[in-house]
Each structure stands twice: as structure tokens, then as C-alpha cells.
Amino acid sequence: xxxxxxxxxxxxxxxxxxxxxxxxxxxxxxxxxxxxxxxxxxxxxxxxxxxxxxxxxxxxxxxxxxxxxxxxxxxxxxxxxxxxxxxxxxxxxxxxxxxxxxxxxxxxxxxxxxxxxxxxxxxxxxxxxxxxxxxxxxxxxxxxxxxxxxxxxxxxxxxxxxxxxxxxxxxxxxxxxxxxxxxxxxxxxxxxxxxxxxxxxxxxxxxxxxxxxxxxxxxxxxxxxxxxxxxxxxxxxxxxxxxxxxxxxxxxxxxxxxxxxxxxxxxxxxxxxxxxxxxxxxxxxxxxxxxxxxxxxxxxxxxxxxxxxxxxxxxxxxxxxxxxxxxxxxxxxxxxxxxxxxxxxxxxxxxxxxxxxxxxxxxxxxxxxxxxxxxxxxxxxxxxxxxxxxxxxxxxxxxxxxxxxxxxxxxxxxxxxxxxxxxxxxxxxxxxxxxxxxxxxxxxxxxxxxxxxxxxxxxxxxxxxxxxxxxxxxxxxxxxxxxxxxxxxxxxxxxxxxxxxxxxxxxxxxxxxxxxxxxxxxxxxxxxxxxxxxxxxxxxxxxxxxxxxxxxxxxxxxxxxxxxxxxxxxxxxxxxxxxxxxxxxxxxxxxxxxxxxxxxxxxxxxxxxxxxxxxxxxxxxxxxxxxxxxxxxxxxxxxxxxxxxxxxxxxxxxxxxxxxxxxxxxxxxxxxxxxxxxxxxxxxxxxxxxxxxxxxxxxxxxxxxxxxxxxxxxxxxxxxxxxxxxxxxxxxxxxx
Numbered sequence: 001x002x003x004x005x006x007x008x009x010x011x012x013x014x015x016x017x018x019x020x021x022x023x024x025x026x027x028x029x030x031x032x033x034x035x036x037x038x039x040x041x042x043x044x045x046x047x048x049x050x051x052x053x054x055x056x057x058x059x060x061x062x063x064x065x066x067x068x069x070x071x072x073x074x075x076x077x078x079x080x081x082x083x084x085x086x087x088x089x090x091x092x093x094x095x096x097x098x099x100x101x102x103x104x105x106x107x108x109x110x111x112x113x114x115x116x117x118x119x120x121x122x123x124x125x126x127x128x129x130x131x132x133x134x135x136x137x138x139x140x141x142x143x144x145x146x147x148x149x150x151x152x153x154x155x156x157x158x159x160x161x162x163x164x165x166x167x168x169x170x171x172x173x174x175x176x177x178x179x180x181x182x183x184x185x186x187x188x189x190x191x192x193x194x195x196x197x198x199x200x201x202x203x204x205x206x207x208x209x210x211x212x213x214x215x216x217x218x219x220x221x222x223x224x225x226x227x228x229x230x231x232x233x234x235x236x237x238x239x240x241x242x243x244x245x246x247x248x249x250x251x252x253x254x255x256x257x258x259x260x261x262x263x264x265x266x267x268x269x270x271x272x273x274x275x276x277x278x279x280x281x282x283x284x285x286x287x288x289x290x291x292x293x294x295x296x297x298x299x300x301x302x303x304x305x306x307x308x309x310x311x312x313x314x315x316x317x318x319x320x321x322x323x324x325x326x327x328x329x330x331x332x333x334x335x336x337x338x339x340x341x342x343x344x345x346x347x348x349x350x351x352x353x354x355x356x357x358x359x360x361x362x363x364x365x366x367x368x369x370x371x372x373x374x375x376x377x378x379x380x381x382x383x384x385x386x387x388x389x390x391x392x393x394x395x396x397x398x399x400x401x402x403x404x405x406x407x408x409x410x411x412x413x414x415x416x417x418x419x420x421x422x423x424x425x426x427x428x429x430x431x432x433x434x435x436x437x438x439x440x441x442x443x444x445x446x447x448x449x450x451x452x453x454x455x456x457x458x459x460x461x462x463x464x465x466x467x468x469x470x471x472x473x474x475x476x477x478x479x480x481x482x483x484x485x486x487x488x489x490x491x492x493x494x495x496x497x498x499x500x501x502x503x504x505x506x507x508x509x510x511x512x513x514x515x516x517x518x519x520x521x522x523x524x525x526x527x528x529x530x531x532x533x534x535x536x537x538x539x540x541x542x543x544x545x546x547x548x549x550x551x552x553x554x555x556x557x558x559x560x561x562x563x564x565x566x567x568x569x570x571x572x573x574x575x576x577x578x579x580x581x582x583x584x585x586x587x588x589x590x591x592x593x594x595x596x597x598x599x600x601x602x603x604x605x606x607x608x609x610x611x612x613x614x615x616x617x618x619x620x621x622x623x624x625x626x627x628x629x630x631x632x633x634x635x636x637x638x639x640x641x642x643x644x645x646x647x648x649x650x651x652x653x654x655x656x657x658x659x660x661x662x663x664x665x666x667x668x669x670x671x672x673x674x675x676x677x678x679x680x681x682x683x684x685x686x687x688x689x690x691x692x693x694x695x696x697x698x699x700x701x702x703x704x705x706x707x708x709x710x711x712x713x714x715x716x717x718x719x720x721x722x723x724x725x726x727x728x729x730x731x732x733x734x735x736x
Contacts (some may be wrong), residue, residue, distance in 0.1 A: 011052075016291065016341050020308060021286060022599075027092050027100050027101065027102045027150075027253075027255070028089070028093075028100055028101070028255075029064075029100075029101040029102070030058075030061070030062075030063040030064065030101070030102045030103075030104065030255060031063065031064045031065075031066065031086065031101070031102075031103055031104070032055060032058045032063050032064065032065045032066070032104040032106065032175075033066050033067070033068060033082075033083075033086050033103070033104070033105050033106070034051040034052065034054070034055050034065065034066070034067040034068070034106050034108075035051075035067075035068050035070060035079070035105060035106065035108070035109075036048050036051050036067070036069060036070065036107070036109050037069065037070045037110075037124035037125075038069035038070060038072055038109050038124075039072060039073070039110050039124055039125070039127075041124070041125045042122065042126055043125055043187060043188065044109070044125060046183075046187070046188030046189070047109050047156075047188050048107035048108070048193060050108055050156075050188045050192060050194040050198075051067065051106060051108045051187070051194065052067070052157070053194075053195075053198055054106060054194055054197060054198050055067065056112065057198055057201055057202060057205070057654060058104070058201075060205060060254075061201075061205065061253075061254040061255065061450060062254050062255035063104070063255065066086075068082050070109075070122075070124075070133075070135065072124065072127075072133050073133070075133045075134070075135050076134075076135050076136060076139075076140075078690060079135055079140060080139075080140050080143070081121075083105070083140055083143065083144075084143055086103055086105075087143070087144060087146065087147045087149070087151070088101065089150075090102070090103040090147065090151075091146075091147050091148035091149050091203070092151035093149070100149070100150070101149035101150070102149060102150045102151070102152065102250060102251075103147070103149055103150070103151045103152070104151075104152045104154065105151065105152070105153050105154070106129040106154040106156070106194075107137075107153075107154070107155050107156065107157060108123065108154075108156045108157070108188070108194055109122060109123075109124065109156075109157055110122065110123050110124065110125065110157060110158065111123075111155070111157030111158040111185075112158065120137040120138050120141070120155075121135065121136055121137060121138075122134070122135040122157065123135070124136050139409050141153075141241075144173055144241075145242070146477070146598065148292075150173070150250050151172075151173045151174075151175075152174050152175075152176070152218055152250045152252075153174070153175040153176070153177075153241075153660060154176050154177075154197065155176070155177040155178060155186060156177075156178045156192065156193040156194045157178060157185060158178075158184040158185050159179075165581040169674065172240075172242055172243065172248070172250055173240075173241040173242040174218040174219075174238070174239070174240050174241060174249065174250050175237070175238070175239045175240075175241055175419070176218055176221060176222050176225070176236060176237070176238050177193075177236065177237045177239075178192075178193030178232075178234060178236060178237075179193075179234045179235065179236070179237065184234070185234050186232075186233055186234065190430070191232070191233055193225075193232065193236065195234050196223070196225055196236075197225070197302075200216075200221060200224045200225065201216065201221070201252065204216045204252070205254065211537065213480060216251070216252045216253065217248040217250060217251050217252065218238065218249045218315055219238065219249035220249070220356065221252065222236060222237075222238035234371050308459070313416070313417045313420040313421055314344070314386070314389060314393075314417075314421070316417060317393065317417045317421070318340070318341070318344050321337060321340070321341075323483060324427070326415075327402070327408070327411040327412045327414070327415055328397065328412065328415060328417070330398060330402055331396070331397050331400045331402035331403065331408070332393075332396045332397065333396065333715060334395075335719055336392070336395075336396030336399075336400070336715075336719070337396075339392050339396070339719075340389065340392045340393055340396060340686050343385065343388055343392050344389060346380070346385055347385045347386065347389060347438035350378070350381060350382060350385055350554050351382070354374070356380045357374060357544055359588065370644060390421050390422070390423075393421065393423065393567055394421070394422075394423045394426060394542060394565070395718060395722060397412065397423065397427075398426055398427070398430060398565035398566065399565055399713055399714070399715040399718035399719070400425075400713060400715055401711050401712060401713045401715070403427070403430060403713070403714055404434070404712060406431060406435065409427050409430060409431045409434075412427055413427055413428070421614070422495060423494075424495055424497065425493045425495060426494070426562070426565065428492070428493075429489070429492055429494055429566045430565075430566040430567060432488070432489065432492060433489070433566055433567055433568055434567070458522065459520065459521045459527055460504070460518050460520065460521065460527075461501060461518070461519045461520075461521050461527070461529060461579075462516055462517065462518055462519070463516070463517045463519070463596060463597060464514050464515070465479070465483060465514060465515040465516075465517070466512075466514040466515055467479055467513055467514065467515075468513070469513050479515070480508060480515065483508075483515045483517070484506070486503075486517070486598050487503045487505075487506040489503075489568070489598075490502065490503035490517070490519070490598070491503045494562075495562065497558050497559070497561075498559055498561045498562045498563060498595075499555055499556070499558065499559035499593060499594050499595050500559070500594060500595060500596070501519035501520060501521070501594050501596060501602075502519060502520045503517055503518070503519050503520075504518055504520050505517075505518045505627070506518065517693065519596070521581060522581065522592065524583065524584070525581035525582060525583055525584070525589060525592075526581060526582040526583065526584065526586060527581070528581065528582045528586070529579055529580070529581055530542070530580050530581075530582070530588055531575065531576050531577070531578065531579050531580075532552075532575035532578040532579070532580075532593075532646070532649070532650075533574070533575040533576045533655070535580070535588065536575060536649060536654070536655050537655065541662040542588060544588075544590045546591040546735065547655070547734075547735040548591075549650050549651070549689075550689070550693075550729075550732040550733055550735050551590065551591065551733055551734070551735075552578075552590055552593050552650060552651045553647050553651070553693070553729055554726075554729045554730060554732075554733040555593050555595065556573075556578060556595060556643065556646060556647070557643060557647070557696075557725055557726060557729055558726070559595040560573065560639055560640065560643050561594070561718075561721060561722070561726060563595075564636050564639065564714075564718065564721075565718065566711075569634055569635065569636055569638075569639050570595065570598055570639050570642075571634045571638075571639070572598070572618075572642075573595070573598055573621065573639055573642035573643055573646060574618060574621045574642065574646065575646055575649055575656070576597070576646075577595065577596055577597035578593055578594070578595055578596075578646065579593070579594050579596055580592070580593055580594070603676070616657075616662050616668075617657060617662075619670075619673075620645065620656050620657060620660050620662055621642045621645045621656070622638070622641075622642065622647070623637065623641040623642070624670050624671075624674055625638065626638050627670050636714060636717060637703055637705065637706055637717070640700050640703070640705055640721065640725075641700055641701060641703065643700050644697050644698075644699075644700025644701040645677065645700075645701070647693075647696065647697045647700065648680065648681055648685065648701075651688055651689040651694075651697065652680060652684060652685060652688060656677070659676065660673045660676045660677055661673065661676045674701075678698075678701060678702075681694060681697050681701060682694075682696055682698070685697060688731065689732075692728040692729075692731050692732065693728065693729065693732065695724070696724065696725045696728035696729050699724035699725050699728075700725060703705040704719045704720070704724055705720040705724060705725070706720075707718050707720060
């Protein structure tokens with residue numbers, strides 16, 4: 001049986017590439033490097049001035065422009081180092097998927113064919129009484145073969161076409177030189193090659209504001225340079241050194257023109273194009289994006305509705321489960337197997353129902369919209385069922401005793417389906433946590449009151465971990481060890497279901513007695529940050545809809561589930577530490593919430609006993625066993641209790657300090673506070689959120705996920721949390 005499952009991450013990545021794609025759009029990054037010799041000769045200054053005029057023009061194209069003076073000493077090494085650095089930077093953008101890049105290298109100066117094989121050599125003007133510096137350009141040009149980006153060489157020098165020796169690898173490298181082989185080029189001035197290029201491209205820039213604009217490529221630029229109007233005394237040469245995409249010459253087009261163009265809001269026929277590929281990874285996505293962005297016809301809009309892969313991976317996994325010799329079969333418990341098989345049967349039944357319904361409806365034009373609606377509903381439901389099945393497999397594996405050993409994780413990572421289904425990243429995360437060692441630092445002993453973040457800086461969001469000045473050096477080093485581990489953990493590749501920002505750096509401000517972690521804000525958002533606590537206190541203006549509240553509640557619980565599945569406890573789940581960013585329209589994006597401020601969080605097996613710090617606004621989120629000087633060490637159950645308090649806040653849309661009574665009663669006991677929370681959940685919550693939501697909250701507050709007996713991995717706790725909390729919250733997750 002064949003079906004499909006949607007890879008949301010890859011779909012979003014491809015659509016981000018296609019955003020703004022329009023007829024003629026191609027490059028996202030263009031960098032121009034102007035090369036000329038250092039020195040103070042008259043002709044040398046003229047070459048520099050002409051090169052800078054060309055650089056000014058390219059700057060008006062929106063290109064990034066740099067210049068490099070070739071030194072008279074160590075000329076070859078210096079130029080080669082610079083060129084390789086530029087090639088690496090352009091290639092890195094391609095590899096990292098930030099867009100297709102073009103590197104333009106322009107050289108103005110003397111050229112020679114003194115090499116016995118007639119290969120290109122560069123030299124400055126002769127220096128009387130001194131050894132003549134030389135650059136064997138052909139040796140550097142061979143290094144360009146390593147480039148992942150497109151490269152355009154523009155050589156304003158004698159014997160420039162001697163560089164025209166084609167390579168054999170894929171990609172696109174083109175050369176436009178001032179002369180053909182064995183010819184000399186005019187010196188800088190009104191008849192020079194560079195001046196002619198400036199004139200042609202300047203006309204192109206002027207035409208960009210007109211409706212009759214013509215795209216310029218390396219090929220058409222060469223053709224126009226050969227035209228009599230260019231008045232070049234020597235014949236310019238054009239050579240394709242590396243073909244890249246056949247028949248597609250390098251384009252020279254203002255970047256701002258591409259960025260300002262948006263896909264047209266096309267209303268008309270819809271064409272669904274099925275693209276099959278032998279593999280689907282980040283590299284393939286980049287190739288597809290470049291292909292789809294190129295040569296888009298006018299009045300055509302592109303959007304990837306879904307990226308699908310055959311469910312063969314799941315089917316292969318399901319059929320292998322009875323084989324206990326396979327790693328997955330050994331890892332899953334009977335309860336997990338039962339849950340997985342049940343989910344698989346639901347998918348099979350769904351597909352069969354859809355097949356029968358399609359057979360019963362005649363294929364007439366008048367019923368086309370009905371068939372299309374059925375197909376959309378089927379794919380949506382299929383995506384939900386597939387996601388649930390993958391989650392069941394993932395949780396069954398991650399919460400099994402089989403993954404407590406490094407050898408068990410290694411054997412699972414060798415199973416191809418783990419990578420295909422996106423479970424491999426979680427396994428690697430678990431492997432890092434289990435191998436990272438432990439320490440006995442307690443967060444409450446060393447952290448002061450958390451500051452709820454209100455505003456980010458640029459696209460970086462910062463978290464501060466403050467410790468007491470009186471701490472011994474050894475204690476500070478222990479905290480530093482844990483901060484380093486948190487940073488590494490938050491940097492690692494992980495599913496979006498962890499709902500965590502990516503950590504990009506951290507440092508120790510010894511003078512201010514704090515550690516600072518820096519996180520990358522999603523580029524689709526403004527840096528303005530709101531905590532859930534902020535929004536609760538902002539009145540009705542920022543209040544989310546009922547559907548948004550159900551989704552946020554599910555997302556936070558989902559984050560807790562996934563962090564616990566890799567054996568990591570948060571220890572500070574509060575509405576202060578659940579954050580949102582504003583979108584580009586300055587509206588809070590409730591579809592993307594993040595669980596942050598891992599307050600010296602640790603693997604669940606590490607102890608957290610230390611001196612108690614009393615703070616009523618945080619105590620209200622803590623499990624009763626975690627309050628008072630003789631409190632117990634933090635466990636997953638304590639995280640789940642804190643989650644229940646946050647879910648209660650979301651459900652009632654009321655600050656828990658009001659609900660619990662701590663704002664009214666000064667000396668409220670822990671028993672009274674807990675009673676007030678339970679009372680609100682039982683009497684008020686069903687009216688706002690329904691019975692399923694109420695039952696999920698009470699399961700958290702009453703520790704109903706705590707089994708009588710459990711294994712070391714706490715797999716039974718995970719199964720109860722899935723059943724009593726996640727399944728209940730899932731029912732209203734997609735309410736609109």
C-alpha cells in the first residue's frame with residue numbers, strides 16, 4: 001500500500017527559497033571583488049580608478065563590493081589566499097541554503113603570456129632595478145573549480161583569453177576578457193574594456209526602471225561589447241569555463257529589483273506538478289529551489305503545498321516489528337507496539353475509505369470541486385494520522401530501556417527509517433545527554449529572580465543566568481559546566497516539537513556575576529518578545545482566540561513530552577518562561593511559542609538538592625514536594641505539575657497568582673494554595689475549555705501520570721502522560 005507523509009521542515013525551507021520568486025529572479029547574494037596591483041605608477045592608478053567606477057556601478061545594482069590590492073611581495077600567496085576566502089564565503093551560502101550566490105572577479109592591470117604553455121600570467125608595470133612580481137593566474141583559476149557558487153571573471157588585461165581553459169566539473173564559471181589570445185588591450189581611458197562594461201551595464205541599470213528592460217547575462221554583455229557602439233579597438237572574448245545548467249548564462253541583474261518583486265496574486269487554473277526524486281535532503285532541496293526560481297514565466301505564482309515521501313519507511317518499520325532481532329523490535333514495549341499497530345490500522349482504514357469514496361463519485365466537470373475538496377480533506381487527515389503514528393514510534397523508542405545504553409542508540413541510528421522519519425536527531429540528542437556527565441549544582445541555590453524578557457536586540461534574544469557574588473570559584477565552575485552543556489543542547493539539531501530557540505553563543509560576564517546565552521530569533525519575526533505572563537497581564541488587546549489558546553496549551557505540553565523523551569527536565573516551567581515573538585505585522589505569533597529559560601536544567605537522573613530560595617510568584621508553579629527547606633529533588637513529575645499550573649492559566653486566562661489566592665492572602669500556606677488551584681480546575685475550567693482540557697490539567701496537578709511501578713527510563717510515566725494529557729489536549733489542538 002502506498003500513501004504519503006508530509007515533511008513540514010523541508011516544505012517550509014523550499015517555500016522560503018521560492019518566496020519572492022518572479023520572472024528573472026535568480027541570485028540572492030552577489031559579491032564583486034575588484035583586483036588591481038598595489039603601487040603608485042600612473043597606469044596603476046588609472047586601473048584602480050576605473051575599477052572603482054565599475055564598483056560604484058555594481059553598488060547601485062545592490063551588489064556587495066570589495067577591492068584587493070595585489071602586494072608586490074608574496075603576490076601569488078596573498079592573491080590566492082584572498083580568492084579562496086571569497087570562493088569559500090560564496091560557496092558556504094549555497095551549502096547552508098541561504099540562497100544562490102554569484103562571485104564577480106574583475107582584474108584591471110597588465111597581463112602576459114610568458115608562460116611557455118601560453119597560460120595567463122599577471123604582472124604590474126615594470127619596476128626599474130627590481131625583480132618583477134608575477135602572478136600565475138592559471139594556478140589560482142584552477143582552484144575556482146572547488147566553488148559551489150557561480151563565478152564571473154572579467155579580465156581587463158592583455159592576453160586575457162589565455163585564461164579561457166574550460167573545467168570539467170558541474171556549476172557555472174564564465175570569463176569575459178578584454179582581448180582574445182595574443183592580443184593587447186587598450187590602456188585605461190575612454191576606449192578601455194572596463195569603461196565599455198560600465199557604459200553597457202549603466203544603460204541596463206537605467207532601463208531597469210522602464211518597461212522595456214532587458215535581462216543582461218554574461219553572454220549578452222559580451223555580444224553588446226562586440227557591437228560597434230561599444231567602440232572597443234580589441235575584440236572582447238567570452239568563454240564558458242564550466243557549464244553548470246546548460247544554456248543558462250550568468251545573469252547580471254540588480255538585487256533590489258528582485259527583492260522588491262513579489263509573486264503575482266494569480267487567480268486562475270491550478271496546475272499540480274508531481275516531482276519524483278530518488279532522495280530528499282537539504283542538498284536536493286537547494287537544487288530544486290534554484291531550478292524552480294529560474295525562468296519563472298510571467299503571471300505564474302509558485303508555492304509548494306506539500307513535500308511527500310512514500311510511506312514505505314513506515315510500512316517497512318511496521319512489518320519489521322515482530323522481528324525481535326531488529327533494534328526497533330527489541331526497543332518497543334508491548335504497550336508501545338499495540339499503540340503503533342492501532343495507529344497503522346487507522347491509516348490503512350482511512351486510505352481504503354478514501355479509495356472507495358473516489359470510486360463511487362463520477363468524474364464529471366461539475367463534480368470536480370467536490371473531488372478536490374475530498375482530496376484536500378483526505379490529505380489533511382492523512383498527515384495528522386501519519387504524524388501521530390511517527391510520534392508513537394518515536395516516543396516508544398525514546399522512552400524504552402533499550403536506549404539507556406550507547407550501544408542501543410548506535411544500533412538504532414543504523415536503522416535507515418530512523419533518519420527518514422526524523423527520529424535520528426532525537427536519538428543523537430539523547431546520546432549527547434547520556435554521555436555528557438553530571439554535576440550536583442542546584443539552580444535555586446545559585447540563580448536570582450528571573451527577569452521576564454520583554455525586548456530582544458536585533459535578531460538575537462538573550463537569557464541571563466545570574467549567580468551570587470559570594471559563591472566559591474569551584475561552584476562557579478560547576479555552573480559554567482552546566483551552562484556549557486545547556487548551550488550545546490540548545491544548539492543541537494532537533495525537531496520543532498521541542499519548541500526551543502537555537503542557541504548561537506554564550507559567554508561568562510565575570511564582573512556582573514552572570515552567564516549570558518544568545519539565541520537566534522526566527523528571521524520571519526520581529527525582535528519584540530512577549531512572555532505568556534506579559535500577555536496575561538496585558539488585558540484584552542493581546543488576548544489570543546480560543547483556538548489559539550488550545551494550540552498554545554498543546555504546544556507547551558508537546559515541548560515537555562519531547563524534552564522528557566530525551567531524559568531532560570526543565571525545572572522552571574512557568575508563564576514567565578514561555579515566550580512569543582511578533583510577526584512582521586507587529587502581531588504576536590501564537591502559532592510559534594518557545595519554552596525557554598532552562599534554569600540550569602539537567603538530565604533527569606542528576607540530583608538537585610540545595611539551599612531553598614523562597615519566592616511566592618515562582619512557588620505557585622512548583623510541586624508541593626519542591627517547596628520548603630526539606631524539599632525533594634526535581635523529577636519529571638514536578639515538571640508535569642508545573643505544566644498543569646500553566647495550562648490552568650491558559651484555560652482560565654488568568655494569572656495563577658490571582659487564581660491561587662497568593663495576591664490576596666499574605667501568609668497563604670502551600671496546602672491552601674494547592675487547594676485553590678484544584679478548586680478552580682474542577683469548578684471553573686470546564687466552562688471555558690471543556691471536559692477533555694479539564695481532565696488533562698487535573699492529571700498534571702494530581703500526579704496521575706505517576707505509575708505504581710516503572711522502569712529506569714520511566715516509560716510507563718511517558719505512556720500515561722501521552723494518554724492522560726497529550727491525547728486529551730490533541731482533541732482541540734486544531735480548533736479554529
